[in-house]
Amino acid sequence: MKNNSRYVLFFILPAILMLLIFVVYPVARTVILSFLDSDGQFVGFKNYSKVISSREVFDPAGFSRGFPLGALVHNLLWIAIHLPLTIILGLSLSVLLKNVKGGSFIKSIIFLGMVMPMIVGGVMINFIFDRNLGIVNGVLSLFGVQGKTWTAHPDTALLSLIFGSVWLWTGFSVVLYSAGLETIPKDYYEAAQLDGASSWKIFTKITVPLLRPITVVVTTMTLLWELKVFDIVYVATMGGPGGASNVLALQMYTYAFRAFDFNRSAVVAVILTLSTLAVSLSLVRSVRDEQP
Amino acid sequence: MSRWIVLSLVIVATLLGATTLTVIGPWSGPEMDKFMPVLQEFEKQTGIKIDYKIYRAEDLANLLPAQFAAKKAPGDVIFMWASFIREYGQKGHILPLTGVINEANYLPGSLNQVKVGKELYGTAYTGKVKPGFWYRKSFFEKNKLQPPTTWEEFIALLEKIKKIPGIKAPIASGDGVGWPLSDVTEHFLITFGGPQLQLDLIEGNIRWDSNIVMNAMTKLTSILEKGYFGEPTEWTLVLKQWWNGDYGLYFMGSWITGMVDNPDDLGVFALPGAKGVVFGADYAFVPKYTQYPEEAKKLIAWLSGPQGQAVQVKQGGHIATAVGIDLSTYPPVDREVAKIIQGVTALDDLDDSIGGEFQPAFWDQLKLLWVQPSRVNDVIKVLQEKAPKR
Numbered sequence: 050m051k052n053n054s055r056y057v058l059f060f061i062l063p064a065i066l067m068l069l070i071f072v073v074y075p076v077a078r079t080v081i082l083s084f085l086d087s088d089g090q091f092v093g094f095k096n097y098s099k100v101i102s103s104r105e106v107f108d109p110a111g112f113s114r115g116f117p118l119g120a121l122v123h124n125l126l127w128i129a130i131h132l133p134l135t136i137i138l139g140l141s142l143s144v145l146l147k148n149v150k151g152g153s154f155i156k157s158i159i160f161l162g163m164v165m166p167m168i169v170g171g172v173m174i175n176f177i178f179d180r181n182l183g184i185v186n187g188v189l190s191l192f193g194v195q196g197k198t199w200t201a202h203p204d205t206a207l208l209s210l211i212f213g214s215v216w217l218w219t220g221f222s223v224v225l226y227s228a229g230l231e232t233i234p235k236d237y238y239e240a241a242q243l244d245g246a247s248s249w250k251i252f253t254k255i256t257v258p259l260l261r262p263i264t265v266v267v268t269t270m271t272l273l274w275e276l277k278v279f280d281i282v283y284v285a286t287m288g289g290p291g292g293a294s295n296v297l298a299l300q301m302y303t304y305a306f307r308a309f310d311f312n313r314s315a316v317v318a319v320i321l322t323l324s325t326l327a328v329s330l331s332l333v334r335s336v337r338d339e340q341p
Numbered sequence: 342m343s344r345w346i347v348l349s350l351v352i353v354a355t356l357l358g359a360t361t362l363t364v365i366g367p368w369s370g371p372e373m374d375k376f377m378p379v380l381q382e383f384e385k386q387t388g389i390k391i392d393y394k395i396y397r398a399e400d401l402a403n404l405l406p407a408q409f410a411a412k413k414a415p416g417d418v419i420f421m422w423a424s425f426i427r428e429y430g431q432k433g434h435i436l437p438l439t440g441v442i443n444e445a446n447y448l449p450g451s452l453n454q455v456k457v458g459k460e461l462y463g464t465a466y467t468g469k470v471k472p473g474f475w476y477r478k479s480f481f482e483k484n485k486l487q488p489p490t491t492w493e494e495f496i497a498l499l500e501k502i503k504k505i506p507g508i509k510a511p512i513a514s515g516d517g518v519g520w521p522l523s524d525v526t527e528h529f530l531i532t533f534g535g536p537q538l539q540l541d542l543i544e545g546n547i548r549w550d551s552n553i554v555m556n557a558m559t560k561l562t563s564i565l566e567k568g569y570f571g572e573p574t575e576w577t578l579v580l581k582q583w584w585n586g587d588y589g590l591y592f593m594g595s596w597i598t599g600m601v602d603n604p605d606d607l608g609v610f611a612l613p614g615a616k617g618v619v620f621g622a623d624y625a626f627v628p629k630y631t632q633y634p635e636e637a638k639k640l641i642a643w644l645s646g647p648q649g650q651a652v653q654v655k656q657g658g659h660i661a662t663a664v665g666i667d668l669s670t671y672p673p674v675d676r677e678v679a680k681i682i683q684g685v686t687a688l689d690d691l692d693d694s695i696g697g698e699f700q701p702a703f704w705d706q707l708k709l710l711w712v713q714p715s716r717v718n719d720v721i722k723v724l725q726e727k728a729p730k731r
Contacts, residue, residue, distance in 0.1 A: 104723075114719075180572055181582070201516065201573050202712050287518065287701065291709025291720070308698035
């Protein structure tokens, strides 16, 4: 037994070392950095208050003036709009396409958004919402509505990115929900139909509750993605115009690699890490509770 | 047999004795093809051989400090960023060129970027310029339009273009990262605030909310509010739209001549009254560790002088920094640009010079200004926050 433990230690040591060097140390260093000034002096929560009170992160004046509202609020808006839309669309499409001929093909097309690198997705969003080339304005013009480049205006830039990312991300929830639907025994549906349950009742009383574990995974993964969203914004609008579509991850990048202020950047990194940690822990807890 | 040995030794000795300078530059492909005649002409006139090597400035930025530390250099004449030349000149790794180049023979201001105090550490070769608003001569002829000579004429021109059927807006607005909008803004700042304003803003000697800046910005917002500028659109896409007649004017750098089907159809004018122009030169220096300092200086003098630059500008796409080059040397389209910059001050790009957090903020705020000019005060407030302070 003693020999076995020695072997175990021998084999996991490289992995532990790698984790310590490449994960634990950078995380710890980032947390420490967030409490220091540029000269390496401890400043307590000064950096935190500076970041949170900066107009780039939270701009309360925007509530009366219009966008920008600050990266933090933009991320929250992203979650508030993108998350329910992704879940509702993913669930509806997977249920609707379940028994449709060619449904798998349509689902594959929907999933293309996920296959595409998000950088390309950002470029595509720019085109979709362009005044001259965009499909959005093409559709609107059929109804006589005068279009504009939606990503170029502060009041519509963030919303354009959010709706564009719904298109990119829905494939993920469709695939998971489709897989989840396959695990629900057909007997449940047949029994419900024999009892005269309506389609809506079957959906709300059988499908939705039995897909709960899938919903937890979709919600968690989508939340994590929404918190760290960067690439789409960077490519499509660079957080503009005037910061109207800025998000926390982009602000972290701006602090670090444009302002070379690694302390403020570390603060945003810590905030993002804590947020994602909270979401991840709730997923772990939920999965653990589900286990018999 | 012995005769052959002697002959071989003579040849080897001759080859070893011939000076070969290594020139490092960023140009490859067609750009290199246009640069090579300059070097070949130098070889012909001096008998000094030249070996041209291509290195990107980004790669040199990593390579040169290590080489300098080892008291070595990969080349005898190296093209590099001005800020790098200044920094390593002060550290003693670059040969001063103060006696080699006479500043009076250059476009005013073009050597400022490679000068520290009275010491000159590099030279400004030819460069690209951001001269003003480009138009298609055929478009102007067809619509009986004339380049303006006063601000009032400029406004009248915009109004005329706006009324032309099928026109989306008189001026195309290039978007993307944001620099096309900043180039236009700088042109307004220089025209209505003078060349010194650009320098003061770079150095942080003047506030963005000062009267002189606000005056220039008001001129800009006045035409934004009237819808004379189109909606910001990706700059290469809008270039095609402008070329196809969707817009009448497009503000762009002189590299535009290589991006259109027929450069001979291009015309350009600056805002009336502009006394300065943003000029981006290619800078070169001689490292202290060259084996051939005198020959390298000779080459620098050739590259900096009217003779060498004339060979380059003749190829098209480049504007000389040296004075004394006959306008007829330029291809027709470059000639117009060269005419515009004669007698005006060459200035550094505002946001490139400041860099840091200011640059993306400047670009981003201008995108906001373009679609909501009424928020000019918000824009100015942010720019003042991000601007360098003395």
